[in-house]
Amino acid sequence: xxxxxxxxxxxxxxxLDNDVIRFPNERTFASMLGLIPTCHDSGEKKAVGEKxxxxxxxxxxxxxxxxxxxxxxxxxxxxxYCDCCQRMKPHKAIIKMARKLACRAYAVLKTKTKxxxxxx
Numbered sequence: 001x002x003x004x005x006x007x008x009x010x011x012x013x014x015x016l017d018n019d020v021i022r023f024p025n026e027r028t029f030a031s032m033l034g035l036i037p038t039c040h041d042s043g044e045k046k047a048v049g050e051k052x053x054x055x056x057x058x059x060x061x062x063x064x065x066x067x068x069x070x071x072x073x074x075x076x077x078x079x080x081y082c083d084c085c086q087r088m089k090p091h092k093a094i095i096k097m098a099r100k101l102a103c104r105a106y107a108v109l110k111t112k113t114k115x116x117x118x119x120x
Contacts, residue, residue, distance in 0.1 A: 001105060001115045002073035003066030012105065015059050020110050026103040034060035035099040060098075063105075067098040077101070 004012075023029040071081040080100065084093035108115050 001070070001101070001108065002077065003068070003070035003101060004105070005066075008062050008066050011062060012059060016109070020106065023106065026106050029106040030099050030102050032059075033063055033102050035063065035095065035102055063102050064094060064098045067094055067101050070101050071097060 020029075023032065067077075067081075071078040077097065077100070081093055081097045084096050087093075088096075104115065
């Protein structure tokens, strides 16, 4: 996958203990990485943040860093990032991009298939 080098891949496999089946869907996988938005509700006030502090303290930031490489190497992911930047600030868009990349990694691990680059 674009952005996934040797260190990123080995860190993910070590953290998962080669057991991706324990995550029933992409949301729980993204939650383990800490790539879900924070939400604070108090009465009528609602506050939504970038990402939660929960999850893996190593893999979450590594996925974000891998996303910067992925948007340069995969044209489809690059187009998705540019589209997100039109609607939100770049630092929020890269978190959204990291979640998309994490969901793709989850799909590759779960189906045991080779990653295919997306065309814009």
